[in-house]
Amino acid sequence: MSSLPDTPAIRDGEGSLEASPRRRAGQRSLSTAGLVIAAVALVGLLLAPFFVYPVFLMTVMCFALFATAFNLLLGYVGLLSFGHAAFFGGAAYFTAHAVKVWHLDPLLAVIFGMAGAGLMGLVVGFIAIRRQGIYFAMVTLALSQMVYFIFLQAPFTHGEDGIQGVPRGDLLGFIDLNQPLNIYYFVLAVFVFGFFAVWRMVNSPFGHVLKAIRENENRAISLGYRVERYKLGAFVMSAAIAGLAGSLKAIVLQIATLTDVAWQMSGEVVLMTLLGGMGTIFGPSVGAALVVTMQNYFATSGFPVTVVIGVIFVLCVLLFRRGIVGEAIRLMRR
Amino acid sequence: MTMVFGIPLPALLGQLFLGFINGSFYAMLSLGLAVIFGLLRVINFAHGAQYMLGAFAAYFCLAYAGIGFWPALIVAPIVVALVSAVIERTMLSRLYDLDHLYGLLFTFGLALIFEGTFRYYFGSAGQPYRTPSLLAGGTNLGFMFLPNYRGFVVVASMVICLATWLLIEKTKLGAYLRAATENPQLVQAFGVNVPLLLTLTYALGAGLAALAGVLAAPIYQVSPLMGSNLIIIVFAVVVIGGMGSIVGAILSGYMLGILEGLTKVFYPEASNIVVFVIMAVVLMIRPAGLFGKEF
């Protein structure tokens, strides 16, 4: 039984745990399509708050950024981190505390949250990188559970209550974030920044080394690359951007709770990425939008969301591994 | 009153014993995980759910069918093993040729489905399950008070672990299992039905988890959440012990239960996380795990 598979089921389409090198020729035409889609999406997002409830849109953007950051590790480096909620929720706590107790400017608080998450990422990553593949996933899960318990007991988080009533504050001292349009465009700007950062990293020389490591780690080592450093670098970046998403979330929804650091949250971001398409740049965002919408829908109906999420997981793994964007790319290539 | 490091001896022993009980469950569950992982190379996230299902099966047996604890020890694991065998045959086996992460993701989804369904019908609170009358009450040992049922659980867990070890190391079936773990293709070429062996192994692991669940019912309440809280600690135990090793899983389980108990006595705030801290330390010093064979 092989570890990284050669199955055609996954190899086609860019979305996969192993994108075939032959596909690179087709990628240039996809990049143009990608840019067009990005432009259309951006315009759409700029206009959206006038048609759709802004808090919903902002929540989607937070989770889309979270999933995109997560996918940096999974889709491009091939590492499944099952404990990313630690960074998302941790940053939410840091930012919430910074705004509510220290009265920091929201932008500074968000940066603070992101930095905190990045630091956590450095520690967790350093320990977890010692193992690979399936062990890596288990270690990240266990470490994030440890983080959960630490946050549970730390006084500043107020335990089960969480940090509530987080004020939105005045951005840069004068932009009142309680105005829906103000906070919306702030979140959009940060989202675009974070998304762009991930995209740049994936398409940079650093990103190319990461892909080489994923495809054949031993060869990368023999070529002289300090593979551990690259993996750790990607991990820290992924944690930081996930933290950025969590920080935003704390300000948008004005609350930071234990739910944000629980293992179920880690599972959800995996699902968003799997459903949307791992290894594609837009996939995680699509998956995030779907999952957030679905949770909103089921929250009112009383039907257990956990079961639905579980079913989608099972169906995706069995039948739909490329995810939505992955399948779309494959159809476009025909 | 004898004091050890400032703690009265009965309290210390009581807490150590509690740790031993927890360790019994850690051992049984990490054993099941190790057995499944050894042959199938799947991290069975649904193990916690199978444990929970075992406890609930015992509860249903008692509440709706008048089947008591002792028969439930046999019925519940068989039911859960059968359900798991069907799942393996129809769905899990399709994932063996893929990256092992998909197995983890599939069983994760399975765990969510089981837990979510039971939480929907039973809420998060636990259902009580009566201690079997034969084992009710306790025995005064002089230096500490031993609740009979809990003492039984410790002994039972050791018997179960030993029996499983014997099955794997000393029987013909165990030889098939060990050989198939090393080289499934060759074993098939000899004429052994390895796909069936895989199903049986998954069923065995699930049955072990369910058996642990039945034993747990009188101690910890029967709650839909009982598995997921436990499974992550068991993952850490398995990482500490080393994934390839049955003996490692068992020993690490007991050891960590006792360490956790000790921590609760001397440094209670850390008791939740001590297993994870130890895991982090083991990873830094000996990544393959204390008894691990593979790296």
Next chain:
Amino acid sequence: MLERAPTEPLLKVRDLNGWYGESHVLHGVSLDLHEGETITLLGRNGAGKTTTLRAIMNLLPRRSGEIRIAGEDMMKVPVHKTAYSGIGYVPEERGIFASLSVSENLMLPPRVGPGGMSVEEIYHLFPNLAERRNSPGTKLSGGEQQMLAIARILRTGVKIILLDEPTEGLAPVIIQRIGDVLIELKKKGMTLLLVEQNFRFARKVADRFYLMEDGHILESFAVGELDARMDRLHEVVGV
């Protein structure tokens, strides 16, 4: 199961093609193995000899063509039932299981037909295995592992044995021993399909040879014609 005519081969392979993923590795391989015969596949590394054996045992991800054992169509038979048609496999890497003792290794393959040797007979034939019966499988020397790999097949009562490079990396004394064992088996009527690069060894046991290159069968000839073919062999096998 079809009754086969007396001249019908025990193992009949026609137009066997094999693939590893998208790589087409066997091209129209055909060979006949009659009961009691010993055939050797000759060829350099990568010629497809091991692949042919694996294809016959249904260990290849994809294959096409015709394979019949005693007239029975083997193409639809799943891997774990293949042995029950009376065919045993001694792989190149020997496949001794490290987590099993010598005795467990020996007893592992189930009996697939009548006429298998008893454990006492096997220990009589291979005394050093008897001595080491409780050691872990891999504590044996290379030669002893090879003996064990052959021995455990002998227990199962197969009619055909596929042996992949049984003498590879072994000392001349052991090679001699293995040759003696194979000749004993031949006398008892066993049918052998051997893959060997060492044709000096092969000529002592084989009745016929098939020459392979790049997944094709080039030609076949009897052991008597071996000397006449020496130049051709040097060219193709490069020894």
